[in-house]
Amino acid sequence: MSQLGKLYGLGVGPGDPELLTLKAHRILTTVPVIAYPSLENGKVLARAIVTDFIRPDQIEIQMPLPFSVERSSQPHYDSAAEKIAEQLNLGRDVAVLCVGDPMLYGTFMYIFTRLCDRFSIEVVPGISSVMASAAMLGVPITYRNDVFSIMPGTLEAEILRDRLSFVEAAAIIKLGRHFSKVRGILEELGLLERALYIERATLPNQQIIPITEVDSVAVPYWALILIPSNSKPQ
Known part of the structure; x- marks a missing residue:
């Protein structure tokens, strides 16, 4: 054999x-x-x-x-x-x-x-887009005992709202056509000011755009929103 x-x-x-x-x-x-x-x-x-x-x-x-x-x-x-x-x-x-x-x-x-x-x-193992995005955005994700959550933007709105309502730090992946839904939830929960948008991290056509200026129609699947920790470093 x-x-x-x-x-x-x-x-x-x-x-x-x-x-x-x-x-x-x-x-x-x-x-x-x-x-x-x-x-x-x-x-x-x-x-x-x-x-x-x-x-x-x-x-x-x-x-x-x-x-x-x-x-x-x-x-x-x-x-x-x-x-x-x-x-x-x-x-x-x-x-x-x-x-x-x-x-x-x-x-x-x-x-x-x-x-x-x-x-x-x-x-x-490989470097994930979440970790690479934090590096490209130039922001620490967590401090000390913060809990970091990763969730797909494809979740139903009610589930996504529930998960985001108590996060300390989070990444929302697989945005694409779900961007408008996610943006609305972030605004509703008071998280929009902390939210950072990046697409195609580390690729030559990478883009970092203020989340309030993102064209929802043009958001690709390879985009994510990072909500870094709100804790104060010491």
Whole structure:
């Protein structure tokens, strides 16, 4: 019986290729197979981040995913997992590229849950957009015993309002078309003055815009709002 390949979940960071870890770079440049998500609009951000490190002889597996959160991703992940499993069964190691960190709202998690009982898996952490955004915005997130919350803007308004009503520090991710809803809730809760908006953190087209000047129609999925701690440093 041939030896099975090993599956890697590689966090490739928020966008700047120089934020790729040494370990992720080593694995990326040595595995025979790489896989990465592609959206319906043709965007392949994970691959684009590391495009200069990909060898022409590497096998590439695209994982098409629905762009709309209303559409089920399950059959797409099922199909991607089986394509990856085919390579692993042939004894080839496979690295799945994931923007940010693989285990923090990462696409790799859904591959992991489908294959973790069949193959050896190693996860390589990456810098998340939340941490990168704090650095780009130049603000500390928390002090001392502050509790930091991360929540998706896709939550229902009532749930989001309830979660934000008692936060000490927070990041609201996956904004896109949900920006207006989130902005309204922040204003209602008196958090708008503390809220900082950034999109495409660390990428060449990164933008930091005063939240009151953001065009809600133009807000991308890769945007977030950071609410840093209101505690006083000592």
